[in-house]
Amino acid sequence: MANIIHYRNKCIGCGICYEMMPEIWRMSKKDGKATLIKSVIKKDVSIVSIPHSMIAHAKKVSHACPVKIIRVNEF
Ligand code: SF4
Numbered sequence: 001m002a003n004i005i006h007y008r009n010k011c012i013g014c015g016i017c018y019e020m021m022p023e024i025w026r027m028s029k030k031d032g033k034a035t036l037i038k039s040v041i042k043k044d045v046s047i048v049s050i051p052h053s054m055i056a057h058a059k060k061v062s063h064a065c066p067v068k069i070i071r072v073n074e075f
Contacts, residue, residue, distance in 0.1 A: 058072045
């Protein structure tokens with residue numbers, strides 16, 4: 001298992017995370033930023049658990065984010 005952590009307030013809405021992993025991300029029609037589906041939000045930080053099988057791809061998304069606001073924490 002792992003958590004994806006998203007510092008949403010710094011998102012520039014480029015859409016790369018959504019293009020790479022649409023099962024986890026969507027783009028908000030309200031403010032144009034990415035949103036983690038089914039995440040818990042605490043103080044502008046969104047967190048969602050993912051299974052082991054998604055970790056490698058989630059890390060690629062993390063590296064691809066141009067403003068580096070996606071973290072993948074394994075546990
Ligand atoms: S890749 Fe990063 S900056 Fe681009 S939409 Fe996703 S979270 Fe926002």
